[in-house]
Amino acid sequence: MTTQTDLPVLLPFTLGSSATPRRKACLLRPATWCSILVVAALAGAATANASASAAIVSGVIPTMWKWAPLVLQGFAFNLLVSVLSMAIGTLAGLFLGLAQVSLYGPVRRTSWLATQFFRNAPWLVLLFYCMYLLPFEIEIFGLTILLPAWCKAVIGLSLPVMANVAEIVRGGIQSIPLTQWESAEALAFSRRQTIWMIILPQCLKRMAPPWMNLYAILTMATTLVSLVGVQESMTMTRAALVAEARTDLFIPMYMMLLALFALYCYPIARWTQRLERKFAVRD
Amino acid sequence: MLKSVARLASLVACAATCFAPGAIAQDTFAKVKERGTIVVGVKNDYKPWGFLEPSGKIVGMEIDLVDDIAGRLGVKAELVPVTSANRMEFLNQGRIDLIVATMGDNPARREVIGMIEPPYYAGGSNVLAHRSAGLTEWADLKDRRVCAVEGAYFNRRVTKLYAPELITFPAVPEAMNALRGGNCIAFLFDATLIESTLAEGSPEWQDFEMPLVTEDPQAWAIGIRKDDLSSPFGEFLRKLSEDWHASGTLLALEEKWGIKSSPFLQELHDKYKTQ
CATH class of the missing domain: 3.40.190.10 (Periplasmic binding protein-like II)
Incomplete structure (x- = not known):
């Protein structure tokens, strides 16, 4: 009698089949995904309009089309915020992660504390702190630097990104076998050389998938900045709803926003999965 | 929860501004003229006072008032969309020069910012x-x-x-x-x-x-920083606000934006017309 399983060791051996069923079931094909979105959008629009008159129904698509440029503009701003926060967070996180494997106790402990603090604080609370604690203008040597709200939002979002990247870097470094360190030592590499030339290059491929995952999460979290008064796609959608003053638009408009984020983040998720699979086989 | 976080944050922000007095020491009037723009906090989600057009432009009755302020100062108006939760912080931080954002005048707010009298509307x-x-x-x-x-x-x-x-x-x-x-x-x-x-x-x-x-x-008033109240900037806005009532500007705007005519505006119009 055979039992259901996806463990390769329990399955009959066949030549050339390396992919396990579990992996195949992981993700839907892009075409399937797109059709799900379209159906969901239509369903949302349909329920919203169920009670409204036919005249209103016919106006939904043109109205959404009318506001689409503005929402897209807001969405582009979300992407800008996500890219900037990711860049700043990655750079800062790299050093924070390296500090966590430092040979000096105080450096190691301080960086560990900072990482734990920013990693476990709610993103929105960090945003609030940055918005209201950072000044609007900074004067350095008589030079006035303006710090508009969206810059503060970028800083606010890059803090948790920094802490998460630090953990990714630390985990990556610690996943490299100790023998690599020992061999480097034997070949007279300094510690700095070992890290930058031997350990980090090997970590890169292991760190890429979680890093991309983090980016996708960050992109979706950029809508949080609407809560601290920065104008982005979420605020634009809301303002459009106010200007139209029609509740039947509510669900379709937010569905449009959802679709934008899903269409942007989904390829990242797929790519991440592909990288994971690729590296998993080689390791 | 969110509101209490905002309140806590604003408290902290108020405490922080006490330690940074240099940032907004300069007279707003001179600053605005020098900059060539006046930065105003407005609503963009409050029809018909301030709302968006599909082009992204903010329009509405309050925007017309802002345009009048800027026109008389001979500067350009820069509109910053604000919310009820952040407008007073933005003002005290110096990010905006004044608030024209459906803000009700009440004693609690007067502790934090200055209000221009007479108010331009009452809700x-x-x-x-x-x-x-x-x-x-x-x-x-x-x-x-x-x-x-x-x-x-x-x-x-x-x-x-x-x-x-x-x-x-x-x-x-x-x-x-x-x-x-x-x-x-x-x-x-x-x-x-x-x-x-x-x-x-x-x-x-x-x-x-x-x-x-x-x-x-509740009277809706223009908000400015407290130290601007006794400055030429505050004086200018007070005069302008009186003029809006006396000349019937507000009554005309109310009609233009399809707002049901309010007894409050009529009353103030009659009061300032005779002065």
Whole structure:
């Protein structure tokens, strides 16, 4: 009698089949995904309009089309915020992660504390702190630097990104076998050389998938900045709803926003999965 | 939760500004002229006072007032969309020079910022409700589910007096959608917005009404930093505000934006006309 399983060791051996069923079931094909979105959008629009008159129904698509440029503009701003926060967070996180494997106790402990603090604080609370604690203008040597709200939002979002990247870097470094360190030592590499030339290059491929995952999460979290008064796609959608003053638009408009984020983040998720699979086989 | 975080953050921010007095020491009047722009905090989600056009431009009655201020100063107006939760922080941080954003004048706010008198409008609170809810007086709200918007000044008063079960939303569209979805029996908000919603005659609101007597009139005033109150900048805005009433500018704008004519504006018009 055979039992259901996806463990390769329990399955009959066949030549050339390396992919396990579990992996195949992981993700839907892009075409399937797109059709799900379209159906969901239509369903949302349909329920919203169920009670409204036919005249209103016919106006939904043109109205959404009318506001689409503005929402897209807001969405582009979300992407800008996500890219900037990711860049700043990655750079800062790299050093924070390296500090966590430092040979000096105080450096190691301080960086560990900072990482734990920013990693476990709610993103929105960090945003609030940055918005209201950072000044609007900074004067350095008589030079006035303006710090508009969206810059503060970028800083606010890059803090948790920094802490998460630090953990990714630390985990990556610690996943490299100790023998690599020992061999480097034997070949007279300094510690700095070992890290930058031997350990980090090997970590890169292991760190890429979680890093991309983090980016996708960050992109979706950029809508949080609407809560601290920065104008982005979420605020634009809301303002459009106010200007139209029609509740039947509510669900379709937010569905449009959802679709934008899903269409942007989904390829990242797929790519991440592909990288994971690729590296998993080689390791 | 969110509001308490915001409140905590604003407290901390107030404390922080005490230690950074140099940032806004310069007179706003001179600063605006030198810069060539006046930065104004406005609403972009409050029809017909300040709302968006599909082009991305903010328009509305308050925007017309801002344009008048900028025109008389001979500078350009830069509009910064603000919310009820962040406008006073933005002002005190120096990010904006003044607030023209449907802001009610009350003692608690006067502790933090300065208010220009005379006010340019007065709003009151009321509810939008389905006819079948059968509301006739404010006391009918007791223990019923009422939708509201976070940060609105009348939320606290209404909760205290009439004890409804208040469900708050981040913005007007969400709250109105919840009302239509039957999540609450009424939507508590500013009477002008409810009036203009009903006046549009859209079929989706034909079964709804504004059943109660508008209560708690609140004057809407231009907000400036406290130290600007006694400066030429504050003086200029006070004079301008009086002129708006005397010349009938506000009455004309009210009609232009389809706002139900308010006795308050008429009263002030008569008062300043004779002076």
